[in-house]
Every structure is written in structure tokens, then in C-alpha cells.
Amino acid sequence: MNQPISLSVRLKKGREAPLLSGFPWVMAADIADSSALALAENGELAEIRGTRDAFLGIGYYNRASAIAVRMLTRRRQPIDVDFFIRRLQHALERRRPLGVPYYRLVHAEGDLLPGLIVDRFDQHCVLQVATAGMERLLPLVLQALDAVIAPQALLLRNDIAARTKEGLAQDVAMLRGEMPARLEVLENGCRYVADPWRGQKTGWFYDQRDNRRLVAGHASGKSVLDLFSHSGGFSLLAARSGASAITLVDSSPLALTLAEEAAALNGVADRCTFLRNDVFAAGAAQAQARVTFDIVVADPPAFIKTRNDMASGLKGYTKVARLAAALVAPGGLLMVCSCSHHATRPRLREAVLHGVARVGRGVEILAFTGHALDHPVHPHLPQSEYLKALLLRLE
Structure with missing residues (x-):
């Protein structure tokens, strides 16, 4: 069944350029006559038209959002089950190099499905729908998922703040089957444990897959400190790697419980120490005791959620880098991560290197990386490139 396209959104003169260049959003300020859309329901499909009524594509419209339209296609085509099947098949093909069915299957605009996240845990999937338009299209998405991977269980984790900006309620709902309280995650040969119901986001952070492998490649015979460890993504792979x-x-008891369970699964519990504490307090205590580690990883939560947080957030990354650098043994490695798209690469590098310099350490940059391949970056949407990881060797 096709979704009807009942609206026409016209752009102001001179506002076509970003869309024609590939930008996937239409901002509310770019619409010529929003009063003509006053009766539109949030999330309705719309044709986007420019100067002289030129067709620019199809997206969904939300008058409650500053991002008024999110583009689905630049072509004239029905938005039906087959449309979503093609999108999902393309996304699946991009993930084939990963080899195992544990990955982010759909990464919103990165997979040309704005507002939709699908994380796959073999036959279980956890979905997040961030926009009114994708919520209206969800029945088609579910039919397409059945056709492409036929998951046994689907959990909807719509407890995300982004929905509020779209005028949507937050909720968690079981869509199909049974979702256990624990899911095993296979990644880089390591067995992890995720909580799809209570864990952050969908229960697991697939975006750090490559960075975990990068650190693990240096870990044999080394001591590793994992700050803001969550459920042990970096450190447990390091333990498995020697x-x-x-x-x-x-600071999260749930996260450390999951890490302990995963340590037992991997047979590395005897080499693990789990500290439930504020990271800054724990780090200060270790520094005072002059404890050092061969490798230190710091993967804090986003310090810069809006542009207004920029100054304080960059100071936060400097503070983390200073704390972590003081705990790195001479010649050891430090990785500092940021999951804020506002923290651009130059800004993050400057903030981190400033923190390292404040403890008098010489530094060599070994790598500056981003997210794994199942989190594709939209080439015309800088906001989709959020994760950065800086790997340093300290004198």
C-alpha cells in the first residue's frame, strides 16, 4: 500500500541551493508560505518544490519542528513497502563485511531513512523512531523488516528526547515476540551482554566497534584502565586480546553488572577490577596514589549537546584528558572519545592536547578515528559525523 502524498511544500526564492547540493533537510525558515500547510498533520508526506514549481523530491513535513522536512527521495516514486525493502536491502549489503548479525542495520539519514534507528542482535531488533514522519511510516518499515531479515522479536525504545522536539510522546513497547532482559552481543570475537530494556539508547553502542579493535591491538601484556567504561566494550576486548x-x-551499577557478566562469559574475570564510582573521584584517587596504566581509555558521555554547551563542554574534554593523561605510564597510550557532533575534530584535538599538556606530557598522535561502518555518515550532513576518537602515545 502506498502512503498518499497530499502536501506540496514550496521553498522561498534562493533557498534551493542546499537541497540541490544534497542537504537532506528543509528548515522551517526556508518555506515560502507555511500558512498553506496549517491544516497538515505532522509527519505527512510532501512533495518539495522550488522555483517555478520544479520538483525537488519527497519528504515528510512537521510544522512543529525547526527541521520542517526530512527528505526520503529525490525521485518521483511511491513510498510503499517496496521502497523500504530496497532501502533495507541496501543497508544490509553495506553491513555484510561485518560477518555476524550484530550491528546497526539502519542509521537514520546515513541510510537515507531519517528518524529511524534499527539495531540488530541476531534475531532480535531494537528500534528507535525519532520523528513524526517516520512514526507514520512505521507499519511499512515493519513489513519491510519482515521481508528482509524476518526478526523474531522487535522492541521499540522510543524513550528518547528527540521525540519531544517533534511533538511526540516517549514510550517503550514490545512490537513482536519476546525480548529478554539480556542479549548477547558478538563483536570482534568478544561476547558482550546488553540490556535492551534498561540500557542506554538501544542497549549497546555499536559505533565504537573499530575503536575497540584498535585499542585491543595494542593490549597484549598491558594494563588497561577503562574510564566511563559502561559495560566494558573497550576493556573486555582488550582482556581477550591478552x-x-x-x-x-x-558510576552505573547496571553497566558494571553487565560488564561483570560479560567478563565471566569470556573467561577473563580474574583479570578484571570493577569500580563503581564517579570517574573524576576515582581518577584523582589513583593519581594521588601514583598508580599508572599502560593504556587508558576515556569515553565520556556527550559534554556538548547544544551549541550553548560549547565552551563548558570543551573544558570538560580538557578536564578528562588531563585526568586520564596523569594515569598513563611513560610510553603508554591514551584514547579520548567524544560522541558530540558539535565537538569538531579541530576543537576536540585542541581540547584534548591542552589537557595532556597541562600535566607536562609530550605526545604523539597515532590515530584520529570515527564511527564503525554500520554508522554511515551522510555526505552532506555534518551532524551525522558525531563520534571522534583520538589515540595518543604519551612520553
Whole structure:
């Protein structure tokens, strides 16, 4: 069944250029006559038209959002089950190099499905729908998922703040089957444990897959400190890769419980120390005791959620880098991560290097990386490139 396209959104003169260049959004300020859309329901499909009524594509419209239209296609085509099947098949093909069915299957605009996240845990999938338009299209998405991967269980984790900006309620709902309280995640040969119901986001952060492997490649025979460890993504793979000892620090009891369960699954529990504490307090105590580690990873939550947070957030990354650098043994490695798209690469590099310099450490940049391949970056949407990871060697 096709979704009817009942609206026509016309752009102001001179506002076509970003869309013609590939930008996937139409901002509310770019619409010529929004009063003509006053009776539109949020999330309705719309044809986008420019100067002289030229067809520019199809998207969905939301008058409650500053991002008035999110583009679905630049072609004239029905928005039906087959449309979503093609999108999902293309997304699946991009993930084939990963080899195992544990990945982010749909990454919103990165997979040309704005507002939709689908994380796959073999036969279980956790979905997040961030926009009114994608919520209206969800029945078609579910039919397409059945056709492409036929998951046994589907959990909707719509407890995300982005929905509020779209005028949507937050909720968590079981769509199909049974979702256990624990899911095993296979990644880089390591067995992790995720909580799809209570864990952050969908229960697991697939975006750090490559960065975890990068750190693990240096870990054999080394001691590793994992700050803001969550459920042990970095440190447990390091342990499986031969690290002599790992220490995980996080303030979340749930996250550390998941890490402990995963440590047992991987047979590395005897090399693990789990510290439930504020990271800054724990790090300060270790620095005072002159404890150092061969590898330190710091993967804090986003410090810069809006542009207004920029100054304080960059100071936060400097503070983290200063704390972590003081705990790195001479010649050791430090990785600092940021999951804020506002923290651009130059800004993050400057903030981190400033923190390292404040403890008097010389530094060599070994790598500056981003997200894994199942989190594709939209080439015309800088906001989709959010994760950065800086790997340093300290003198």
C-alpha cells in the first residue's frame, strides 16, 4: 500500500541551493508560505518544490519542528513497502563485511531513512523512531523488516528526547515476540551482554566497534584502565586480546553488572577490577596514589549537546584528558572519545592536547578515528559525523 502524498511544500526564492547540493533537510525558515500547510498533520508526506514549481523530491513535513522536512527521495516514486525493502536491502549489503548479525542495520539519514534507528542482535531488533514522519511510516518499515531479515522479536525504545522536539510522546513497547532482559552481543570475537530494556539508547553502542579493535591491538601484556567504561566494550576486548589486567570505572551499577557478566562469559574475570564510582573521584584517587596504566581509555558521555554547551563542554574534554593523561605510564597510550557532533575534530584535538599538556606530557598522535561502518555518515550532513576518537602515545 502506498502512503498518499497530499502536501506540496514550496521553498522561498534562493533557498534551493542546499537541497540541490544534497542537504537532506528543509528548515522551517526556508518555506515560502507555511500558512498553506496549517491544516497538515505532522509527519505527512510532501512533495518539495522550488522555483517555478520544479520538483525537488519527497519528504515528510512537521510544522512543529525547526527541521520542517526530512527528505526520503529525490525521485518521483511511491513510498510503499517496496521502497523500504530496497532501502533495507541496501543497508544490509553495506553491513555484510561485518560477518555476524550484530550491528546497526539502519542509521537514520546515513541510510537515507531519517528518524529511524534499527539495531540488530541476531534475531532480535531494537528500534528507535525519532520523528513524526517516520512514526507514520512505521507499519511499512515493519513489513519491510519482515521481508528482509524476518526478526523474531522487535522492541521499540522510543524513550528518547528527540521525540519531544517533534511533538511526540516517549514510550517503550514490545512490537513482536519476546525480548529478554539480556542479549548477547558478538563483536570482534568478544561476547558482550546488553540490556535492551534498561540500557542506554538501544542497549549497546555499536559505533565504537573499530575503536575497540584498535585499542585491543595494542593490549597484549598491558594494563588497561577503562574510564566511563559502561559495560566494558573497550576493556573486555582488550582482556581477550591478552591484556594482563583491566580496571573498569563507571558510576552505573547496571553497566558494571553487565560488564561483570560479560567478563565471566569470556573467561577473563580474574583479570578484571570493577569500580563503581564517579570517574573524576576515582581518577584523582589513583593519581594521588601514583598508580599508572599502560593504556587508558576515556569515553565520556556527550559534554556538548547544544551549541550553548560549547565552551563548558570543551573544558570538560580538557578536564578528562588531563585526568586520564596523569594515569598513563611513560610510553603508554591514551584514547579520548567524544560522541558530540558539535565537538569538531579541530576543537576536540585542541581540547584534548591542552589537557595532556597541562600535566607536562609530550605526545604523539597515532590515530584520529570515527564511527564503525554500520554508522554511515551522510555526505552532506555534518551532524551525522558525531563520534571522534583520538589515540595518543604519551612520553
